Every structure is written in C-alpha cells, then in structure tokens.
Amino acid sequence: MSDTAHTHQEDEFHSRLDTGMWLKLFRRARAMPRYLVPLIATAIFIAAAETTLSFMNKWVIDGVDRLGRDAPFALYITAFLALAALTSGGVWVFIEMAGNLSNRLAHDIRRDGFDRLQELEFAFYDTRPVGWLISRLTSDCDRLARIIAWGTLDIVWGSVFVTMIAAALLWINWRLGLIVLSVLPPLAFVSYWFQKRMLLSAREIRKYNSRITAGYNESIQGVRTTKTLVREAANLGEFKELTTRMLDASVRNARQSSLYYPIVATLGALAGGLALWHGGVLVNTRFLGADFTVGTLILCVQLAGMFFHPINQMARILTEMQAAQAAGERVLGLLATEPKIKDGPAVLERVKAEEPKAANRADGNTPPISALSRSVRIPPAPDGLPARIDTVEFRDVTFRYENGPVVLQNFNLTVRAGDTIALVGPSGGGKSTIVSLVCRFYEPVSGSILINGIDYRERPLQWFQSQLGIVLQAPHLFKGSVRENIRYGRLGATDAEIENAARLVNAHGFITQLDRGYDTEVGAGGNRLSTGQKQLISFARALLADPQIFVMDEATSSIDTETEQLIQRGLETVFAGRISFVIAHRLSTIRNAARILVIGRGRIEESGTHAELLARRGHYHELYTSQFKRERLEAALNE
Structure with a gap:
C-alpha cells in the first residue's frame, strides 16, 4: 500500500539543501535562550581562545629566540595554564548546554508531532503506514534535535574561528593570507558537487528505513496469518529486497562521504604547504630588512593548518544536514499538516465567547453523566x-x-x-461510510449532516465526538488493567460507575472470575483475553462515556453465540x-431495531422494521432466510 504514498512524499522534497527548512527548525532552539545563548557564547569564546593560543606560541618562540634563558618562562607557563583552564570550563559549558538543548528539542518536537497526529482526520492515516509515522516521531526527531544543538555549536565556532584566522593571516601578511585563502573556490565547488549527491543518497536511506520499519510492524501484526499461510520465505524475500536497497543507498552515501572528506583535507594540506613555502621565503629575506620572525612563520603555518579544521567540522555538519534533510522535511511536513476536519473560525469565536460563562459555573459541581440513566442533565x-442531540439528519x-x-x-x-x-x-455498499460520516471522521463532499437542524460543521468537533460511543468489530484494548480500560471511556469515573x-x-460476571478481577492486566492489545471478553469490555467502556450517539460497527460478527446473547441482553439499556x-x-x-435500512450502492434500497421487511420478501428477506438456514445447519452439525 505504501509505496505510492511514500513516493508521493519523496517527490515533494527539495533537490538541494533547504536553508529555509533549517531556519524553521532553528526557531525552535531560539525559544530556549537559557541554553542557546550560553552555547553560542562559549562557541565564540572557544574559537577566540584557540586563535589566542597560536599567538601565545609566537610570543614564546620569539621571546626565547630573542632572550634565550632569560625569557620569562614562569609567565609563559602561567598564561598557558590560565588559558587551558578557561578553555576547559568553556568546553564543559557547551557540552552541558548542547546536551540540554538537544534533549529538550527532541522532547518538544515529539510532543508537537504526537499532538498533531491526534488532531488529524482518518483520511490522513489512509495513505500513511504505521512505520512511516513511527520513524517521524522516533529516529527522525532525535536526529534533528542532535544536529540543531551540536550543529549550532560547530557552525558558530567554525565560522568565528575561520574569520579570526583569515583576519589574522591578512593582518600578518596580506599576500600570505591570500595564498591560503586561494583554496576556498575549489573547496566551494567540491562541496556543491558532493552536496547534491549526498543529499539524494541520504534521502534514499531515510525512505527505505521508513519502509523497513513499516515492514517490521506489518510482519509482527500479521504473524499468525504468515504462519498459517506458510509465507515466511516469501516475506523474507520481500524484506530482503528492501534491506538490499537500503544497503546500496547506505554504501553509496558512505562512499561519497569517504571521498569528500579526504578532498577537503588535501586542500587544507595544500594551503598549509603554500603558507610554509611563502613564509620561508619571507624569513630568508628578513635579513634584507623584512620584519618576519621565526615565531611569525610558525604562527602562519599553525593558522593555515588550523584554518581547515573548522572547515572540516562545518563540512561534516553540512554532510549530516544533507543526510538529515529528508527527515527534517518529513517532520516539518507532519507538523505543518493542517487537519482537514477542524473547527471553523465562527465555531472558535463562539467557544471563546462562552469561556467566561463556563468559568463562572460551579467548578466540579456539575453532576457527572451517569452510565445508568439519561435523566441526569447533560453538561452545557x-x-x-x-x-442535547435530538435529531441527526443526512440532507443530500x-x-x-x-x-x-x-x-x-x-x-x-x-x-x-x-x-x-x-x-x-453487501460489503462496499456504504454502511461503514454512513457511520463514519455520522461520527465526523470524514465530512461530506456536498450536502450537509445536521444536528438539531444545524450543520455539524458549525458545532465544536471535540464536543461532538465526545458524545459518541463506538464499538468496533475488532475492539482495541490498551495495555493496563480491565478497570483502566473501562475507565478510558470517562477518566473521572468512580470504581462503582x-x-x-x-x-x-x-x-461483570466474567471479570470477577479473572485472577485479579477488575485489576487483571489485559496485556498488549488485550491479548490475554478472548475476543468476546474484549468486546464486552469495549461495550462497557463505550457505555461509561454515556454517549448521545451510539455506533456498533459489526461488533458481534466475530464473537461466539453465548457472548452475543450476553451483549444482546444489555443492548436495550445501552440504546435507551x-x-x-x-x-x-x-x-x-x-x-428489534426501530428501522432497518438495506444499503446498496450508496443508497437505501429498503427501509422498515424486521417484520415489515420480511413481509415484502425483498433483499432483506433473502438475506435473513439464507442466514437463518445457514445458522440452523451449523447448529445441527455442531450437535
């Protein structure tokens, strides 16, 4: 299912490094000045300290060259120790700040991503596999947060360090400075050439990683089907194809990186060699009047050598940003996805206008909705x-x-x-679509669904969906106890309710027979209970919410007859x-339904009570009699 969806997502990405996207992510770091400001300040300080260290070397060498044993060695040692202590303190500060910033960014991005996933409509999940979404909120978030925090450090430190070194070289000797800086144009060309290729291969890695995660998820969920159909070998072959593609993309990306860094290092060595050659010439001519000492030569060679260290670091960060851009685009794309089903401006204005009135009501004194009766008033x-919902109307x-x-x-x-x-x-006739529209999981393309004569798009979405009680064919229980799963319907419910x-x-009967009664753990997805038991718990959960609209989507189709009879005896109370x-x-x-609708090809083919439809001897009569005969035959065979 997902190949088309994944391809669509990949096609939306930029073909080069998207600075606008990274600036959007950096704005999240700006919202944490407590960590970002010290991080930037210490990065600048470390760059200045490392530049100062080279000048201190010149100071010592020239001092010893001029004064010999009379040089102030104690002063030199004290100065070096003081600078080392300050540098160590700066390193501790930026490690502390970068670690905090990285972890807090990951926390905030995950929180916002999870919040957005809960806001999005069902249609969003129709085209996104679970593995794709899991990758966004786990590995992608961690990677982005790490790059933003540590990348900010390296970029600020590197750019300040490079600027200081270039300024120092030009100040010492402008010709020597220009010779060292002459390697920058080829470096820029090499970076641009590799940038595009590494970005594409990194994007392939992320794409196949998402598909592999989705493959794991589907295989684990469908392990029973796989084993019963003996599909292990075929599944392994399909999975192996995905992992082979990811391997090829990973090797290609690693090969590109392994070429890029040596080229940058070679250009750095070339700059150092040129500095040494030209500086040596200047030292030789110092006896002819040029003021160029041995200490100055060593300073220039050190600066030329150090010049490409921050460039290497920034190139590494650039490579990581290229590799992570696909993850960034996906995460930002998820965060920027606007729910198609949401409250309109007019609804939000009405809700905002009602907030003071709601605040003035007695806090906590509104009687809770009872699972036993509709007589207790409905909260405003x-x-x-x-x-109160009196009517639901589909209109054209x-x-x-x-x-x-x-x-x-x-x-x-x-x-x-x-x-x-x-x-x-029949299947595909539109039954599930009708209840999905009632629940506002989807909205009509045209026409209206009215609540008490008002289009339900003019009512608050969260309020309306809080009035729903839904029991599905395959009930889902969360990890925890039976009590916690029922209480999920209304978190403020008491044990008695x-x-x-x-x-x-x-x-209640089967629950009390469990090992720990209501405190029995149901396991992941309720796997410690039978399908019928899970269904009964989901009924209790839905009823506890005391919904005004109750939906059963083939809720009894996969349970045994005995459990169905238990459920049927409680339906009269549930539906009242x-x-x-x-x-x-x-x-x-x-x-016993008030009205039975036979739905086919998206329209009502027959409508009436059970007795009326049987009397018409139409489609419903055919369905009922054929099912009745089949059930009688199954019962006879079982006997």
Whole structure:
C-alpha cells in the first residue's frame, strides 16, 4: 500500500539543501535562550581562545629566540595554564548546554508531532503506514534535535574561528593570507558537487528505513496469518529486497562521504604547504630588512593548518544536514499538516465567547453523566448551543474517498433520539461510510449532516465526538488493567460507575472470575483475553462515556453465540434514549431495531422494521432466510 504514498512524499522534497527548512527548525532552539545563548557564547569564546593560543606560541618562540634563558618562562607557563583552564570550563559549558538543548528539542518536537497526529482526520492515516509515522516521531526527531544543538555549536565556532584566522593571516601578511585563502573556490565547488549527491543518497536511506520499519510492524501484526499461510520465505524475500536497497543507498552515501572528506583535507594540506613555502621565503629575506620572525612563520603555518579544521567540522555538519534533510522535511511536513476536519473560525469565536460563562459555573459541581440513566442533565456545550442531540439528519449528502469513486450520492436520512437504525447489505455498499460520516471522521463532499437542524460543521468537533460511543468489530484494548480500560471511556469515573457499566453489558460476571478481577492486566492489545471478553469490555467502556450517539460497527460478527446473547441482553439499556446506528453481520442482532435500512450502492434500497421487511420478501428477506438456514445447519452439525 505504501509505496505510492511514500513516493508521493519523496517527490515533494527539495533537490538541494533547504536553508529555509533549517531556519524553521532553528526557531525552535531560539525559544530556549537559557541554553542557546550560553552555547553560542562559549562557541565564540572557544574559537577566540584557540586563535589566542597560536599567538601565545609566537610570543614564546620569539621571546626565547630573542632572550634565550632569560625569557620569562614562569609567565609563559602561567598564561598557558590560565588559558587551558578557561578553555576547559568553556568546553564543559557547551557540552552541558548542547546536551540540554538537544534533549529538550527532541522532547518538544515529539510532543508537537504526537499532538498533531491526534488532531488529524482518518483520511490522513489512509495513505500513511504505521512505520512511516513511527520513524517521524522516533529516529527522525532525535536526529534533528542532535544536529540543531551540536550543529549550532560547530557552525558558530567554525565560522568565528575561520574569520579570526583569515583576519589574522591578512593582518600578518596580506599576500600570505591570500595564498591560503586561494583554496576556498575549489573547496566551494567540491562541496556543491558532493552536496547534491549526498543529499539524494541520504534521502534514499531515510525512505527505505521508513519502509523497513513499516515492514517490521506489518510482519509482527500479521504473524499468525504468515504462519498459517506458510509465507515466511516469501516475506523474507520481500524484506530482503528492501534491506538490499537500503544497503546500496547506505554504501553509496558512505562512499561519497569517504571521498569528500579526504578532498577537503588535501586542500587544507595544500594551503598549509603554500603558507610554509611563502613564509620561508619571507624569513630568508628578513635579513634584507623584512620584519618576519621565526615565531611569525610558525604562527602562519599553525593558522593555515588550523584554518581547515573548522572547515572540516562545518563540512561534516553540512554532510549530516544533507543526510538529515529528508527527515527534517518529513517532520516539518507532519507538523505543518493542517487537519482537514477542524473547527471553523465562527465555531472558535463562539467557544471563546462562552469561556467566561463556563468559568463562572460551579467548578466540579456539575453532576457527572451517569452510565445508568439519561435523566441526569447533560453538561452545557462549549459553544452555548443546545447540548442535547435530538435529531441527526443526512440532507443530500454525497461522499467519495480521496481519488475514489462516489460512495454516497444525494443520501437522505433522519434519525431521532431513541431510534435504533440498523444498516445491512453487501460489503462496499456504504454502511461503514454512513457511520463514519455520522461520527465526523470524514465530512461530506456536498450536502450537509445536521444536528438539531444545524450543520455539524458549525458545532465544536471535540464536543461532538465526545458524545459518541463506538464499538468496533475488532475492539482495541490498551495495555493496563480491565478497570483502566473501562475507565478510558470517562477518566473521572468512580470504581462503582465502572462496575455498574460492566453489569449493564453483562461483563461483570466474567471479570470477577479473572485472577485479579477488575485489576487483571489485559496485556498488549488485550491479548490475554478472548475476543468476546474484549468486546464486552469495549461495550462497557463505550457505555461509561454515556454517549448521545451510539455506533456498533459489526461488533458481534466475530464473537461466539453465548457472548452475543450476553451483549444482546444489555443492548436495550445501552440504546435507551440514544440515537443508535448498528451495522449488523448477524441479522438476529437487529430484529428489534426501530428501522432497518438495506444499503446498496450508496443508497437505501429498503427501509422498515424486521417484520415489515420480511413481509415484502425483498433483499432483506433473502438475506435473513439464507442466514437463518445457514445458522440452523451449523447448529445441527455442531450437535
């Protein structure tokens, strides 16, 4: 699935180093002046100290050359020790600051990325595999934070050091300075040539790394299917192809780096050699009147040699930035992705206007919503409009998934509080699309979905979705205890409310028989429980939230008959007073529904009660009788 999506993402990237992107990331570091300012200050100090050290060498050499044993050696030693102590202190400060900055940046980027992932609509996840997203929030975040912190140090230190050295060489002897600086144009050309190639190979590495992470995720999740279909060898072959491509890209990138650094080092050695040659000529002519001492010659050679050390460091940072740019583009792309389903300006204004009123209400005195009854009042909606949902209406709704065919065309439906609407029909007919639109996981392409006569896009998204209770075919439990998983429906619920919700859906009996009752750990994804037990817990969780709209998406299709009967006995309580949508695989689940809709090709083909639809002897009659015969046959075979 993901190759197309990944390719699309790669095509959006820049073909060269994007300074604008790195400046955006650097702005995050600027928001931490407590660490950034000392980091920059110590980088400048270290550059000045290293330049000063070369001049101190000249001072000592010329002093000994002139005074011999009478030179002030104690003064020299004291000066060198003082400079070494100050330099060591500076190094400690920048290591401390860079480490703090790096870790805090990684923390903030991860937090913002996770927050954005929770805001994004379902359509975003339709084209992004899990591995792609995991890579963004783990390795990519760490890499970017490290480069921003330590790269800032090296770039500031390197640029200041290079500037000081160049100024010193030109001040000592402008001809000598120009000779050393003459190697900069070829260095710039070499850097530009390698930059483009290393950037492309680094981007390939990140691309295949994301696909490999996705491959791990899919293989672990689908390990049972793999083993039952004996697909191990085939899966290994496909995975090996991905890792081979990443290996090729990694070797190519390493080869480019291994060529780039020696070329830069060679140019540095060339500059030092030229400085030594020209300086030697000047020393030889000093007896003819030129004021160029041996100490000055050694100073120039040292400066010429040191000149390319910071350039090497900055070249290394440049290489790392090239390698990490793909990660930066992806992370910033994720952070910059605006949710397509979000509150509009008018909704935000209404919510903001209601904030003072909400603050004036008694803090914590609003009665909690009870999982037992609809008689307890519903807390006010944050936009000041009626909080009780009395009707949900589809009005001329047309919908298609991105780049897909039309799923619903001019669809109309009105549901009132207390109604249970059952949706049946063939796969792909539009049943799940209808409930996804009701839940505002997607929004209509045209037409409107109205809540109490108001387009639900004019109500706060978070408030509306907090009124939903959803039970899916494959329930998901989080790692933790049974109690914690039920409480996930309403974090402020008491233990008594949790147990009441479990009793209402007939889950209390099996929970009390577990080793530690409600405190039993369910394992990752609930793998320590059966599918039926997980389903009952998910029912209790949804009921605890006391939703005004309840959705069951084939929630009983993968459980045994005994568990289904337990659930059915609790459905009457669950549905009481609520708007309920039930997508049913087992038609016996929906015989008591107020209205049954047969959905096919995105429209309502039949509508009525169970008895009315059977009497019509249409599509529903055919579905029901064929399923009834099949269940009778299965029961007879089991006996």
